[in-house]
Amino acid sequence: xELDELFRSKLxxxxxxxxxxVRHSLMRKLAVKEFLRFNPVxxxxxxxxxxxxxxxxxxxxxxxxDDRAEKSEQGxxxxxxxxxxxxVSMFYSPAVIRKESQEKTEKQAxxxxxxxxxxxxxxxxxxxxxxxxxxxxxxxxxxxxxxPVVSDKTTNANIRKTPVxxxxxxxxxxxxxxxxxxxxxxxxxxxxxxIFGDGGSSVSVNPEWIYDRPGAYRVVLNVYGGGxxxxxxxxxxxxxxxxxxxxxxxxxxxxxxxxxxxINYSNDAVRYRWxxxxxxxxxxxxxxxxxxxxxxxxxxxxxxxxxxCADSITVINALGGSDYFIEFPxxxxxxxxGPTGGYYSATSDAxxxxxxxxxxxxxxxxxRIFTRTGILIFESNDINIGWDGYNxxxxxEPGVYVxxxxxxFKNGETYVKMGxxxxxxxx
Amino acid sequence: xxxxxxxxxxxxxxxxxxxxxLYDRYSRxxxxxxxxxxxxxxxxxxxxxxxxxxxYFSIRDYSGTGSFTGWMRKIVVNTAITHYHRNxxxxxxxxxxxxxxxxxxxxxxxxxxxxxxxxxKVLNELPPGYRMVFNLYxxxxxxxxxxxxxxxxxxxxxxxxxxxxxxxLREKLEVLRKLKEKYNAEDNIADLQK
Numbered sequence: 001x002e003l004d005e006l007f008r009s010k011l012x013x014x015x016x017x018x019x020x021x022v023r024h025s026l027m028r029k030l031a032v033k034e035f036l037r038f039n040p041v042x043x044x045x046x047x048x049x050x051x052x053x054x055x056x057x058x059x060x061x062x063x064x065x066d067d068r069a070e071k072s073e074q075g076x077x078x079x080x081x082x083x084x085x086x087x088v089s090m091f092y093s094p095a096v097i098r099k100e101s102q103e104k105t106e107k108q109a110x111x112x113x114x115x116x117x118x119x120x121x122x123x124x125x126x127x128x129x130x131x132x133x134x135x136x137x138x139x140x141x142x143x144x145x146x147x148p149v150v151s152d153k154t155t156n157a158n159i160r161k162t163p164v165x166x167x168x169x170x171x172x173x174x175x176x177x178x179x180x181x182x183x184x185x186x187x188x189x190x191x192x193x194x195i196f197g198d199g200g201s202s203v204s205v206n207p208e209w210i211y212d213r214p215g216a217y218r219v220v221l222n223v224y225g226g227g228x229x230x231x232x233x234x235x236x237x238x239x240x241x242x243x244x245x246x247x248x249x250x251x252x253x254x255x256x257x258x259x260x261x262x263i264n265y266s267n268d269a270v271r272y273r274w275x276x277x278x279x280x281x282x283x284x285x286x287x288x289x290x291x292x293x294x295x296x297x298x299x300x301x302x303x304x305x306x307x308x309c310a311d312s313i314t315v316i317n318a319l320g321g322s323d324y325f326i327e328f329p330x331x332x333x334x335x336x337x338g339p340t341g342g343y344y345s346a347t348s349d350a351x352x353x354x355x356x357x358x359x360x361x362x363x364x365x366x367x368r369i370f371t372r373t374g375i376l377i378f379e380s381n382d383i384n385i386g387w388d389g390y391n392x393x394x395x396x397e398p399g400v401y402v403x404x405x406x407x408x409f410k411n412g413e414t415y416v417k418m419g420x421x422x423x424x425x426x427x
Numbered sequence: 428x429x430x431x432x433x434x435x436x437x438x439x440x441x442x443x444x445x446x447x448x449l450y451d452r453y454s455r456x457x458x459x460x461x462x463x464x465x466x467x468x469x470x471x472x473x474x475x476x477x478x479x480x481x482x483y484f485s486i487r488d489y490s491g492t493g494s495f496t497g498w499m500r501k502i503v504v505n506t507a508i509t510h511y512h513r514n515x516x517x518x519x520x521x522x523x524x525x526x527x528x529x530x531x532x533x534x535x536x537x538x539x540x541x542x543x544x545x546x547x548k549v550l551n552e553l554p555p556g557y558r559m560v561f562n563l564y565x566x567x568x569x570x571x572x573x574x575x576x577x578x579x580x581x582x583x584x585x586x587x588x589x590x591x592x593x594x595x596l597r598e599k600l601e602v603l604r605k606l607k608e609k610y611n612a613e614d615n616i617a618d619l620q621k
Binding site for chain 1: 441443446447450451454455456458459461462463468471472475476479480483484541543546547550561565566593596597600
């Protein structure tokens with residue numbers, strides 16, 4: 001019998017009994033998968049999520065309902081208290097009410113009135129009169145927000161004039177240095193004092209203050225009037241300013257071949273913008289740029305912190321500002337009157353009779369000129385000697401010649417460059 | 428007891444009882460298939476579970492034409508192939524024997540000489556790649572071209588692996604046969620001595 005047939009006949013419809021645990025774990029996996037699958041007839045995750053959502057909605061509805069009920073309860077109590085005390089002055093201050101309704105010292109009254117709302121929540125039932133006062137106190141406290149009234153000894157003459165402190169600030173946060181204008185919106189006060197939180201203070205009504213250090217400062221406004229003091233407070237956040245700093249490497253790129261690397265030393269910054277001076281703008285952390293031509297470039301780096309605070313630095317002549325460079329012209333017109341020897345100076349070669357570079361900071365120099373077929377026709381190891389266009393006393397043919405220069409600058413940097421120059425026929 | 432069609436319909440409705448019944452009825456047959464492809468029992472059980480989950484969730488795709496067991500077997504085989512690929516750690520590993528032709532042993536066997544268990548064992552001892560190809564070609568009846576596509580291998584690899592698999596199986600069966608004959612002979616001697 002063939003091997004294939006043997007295996008087929010024996011194993012094709014063979015049955016093997018898997019471990020009972022396999023069935024168990026399969027059914028468990030199946031249950032999980034079924035739970036995750038939408039199925040209208042079975043409990044699954046969608047139903048579960050629906051039930052949870054419904055529960056939350058119900059809870060929210062119930063809670064808001066409770067809240068409303070509580071509010072309306074408060075309303076009725078307020079009305080009651082108004083009717084009962086039937087004095088106008090009670091609207092001004094809880095302290096006043098206390099004074100009229102019960103003859104205790106003002107300080108006690110305040111402390112009691114502040115405690116009252118808690119007692120109410122805990123279900124303690126104070127006497128009816130106290131309760132109305134407590135609710136009133138809580139209400140007026142809510143209205144004043146940051147300006148709890150601390151009252152001193154009061155006289156009947158200035159009962160109606162209890163100061164309530166409040167103010168506005170032009171900025172609650174900003175970048176260092178931050179100049180903030182404060183506007184005193186307090187009512188019923190005679191004098192005020194501002195404490196700016198960084199050690200400074202002012203008695204002006206609407207002062208301006210400059211924060212020159214990063215941090216969070218608690219501004220307090222105290223207003224005085226009628227022998228009482230009220231205060232309001234606010235926090236001013238001053239974000240640190242990032243600092244833009246960078247270096248360029250190499251400082252003096254000699255030609256378009258050199259990639260200039262900008263090394264970023266900025267602090268506290270998350271965003272960067274580089275103006276590389278040749279119209280290129282980069283948003284990289286440390287851009288690398290090849291300038292098409294050597295020259296002087298002004299580089300500007302602007303950085304932003306995570307709070308949007310900016311700083312920038314511009315370095316004028318960051319590149320090419322130093323004295324090390326060498327540049328060659330692309331054409332010259334030899335003097336037809338005969339070889340000149342190639343000496344030139346910055347002013348003597350106005351008519352471009354000599355092929356020579358403009359250079360600075362060169363300590364070692366080798367210039368070689370080749371014909372297009374690769375024959376060396378001129379060599380100079382002196383930067384003051386250029387090529388006059390003659391080879392062995394004969395004027396070379398007009399056309400294109402190849403030059404190669406090898407220089408060492410004062411900073412030890414060696415630089416090799418090749419190019420071509422066109423020899424033009426003079427008149 | 429539900430009929431096959433009732434079970435299929437029940438499973439399509441994701442009825443838990445039908446799903447359990449499907450397992451109880453077909454798990455042994457499909458486990459037999461798994462055993463052929465797996466290196467060991469644990470792997471076979473993994474393949475079985477995965478296959479059943481696939482069957483439960485794609486039973487609506489069963490067209491109703493063709494045999495239901497055949498459809499399920501196909502799913503098991505595909506799962507086994509997926510499993511094989513997942514466990515394939517040396518995908519670019521080529522057996523040296525792939526390049527050396529080995530033909531040993533006899534070419535025919537008596538049908539009833541080996542038990543199914545013994546054949547299982549011999550098959551499981553094969554390298555996974557050989558086992559896959561042999562299973563798919565010799566038992567499932569796929570063409571080499573189809574196998575190459577399924578396993579993502581070259582058609583010639585499929586062919587050579589099949590012949591290597593056969594050679595290896597023959598060798599193993601030969602060893603087994605000699606062992607068995609020896610034991611049978613000893614048994615006979617023992618019988619005679621009684």
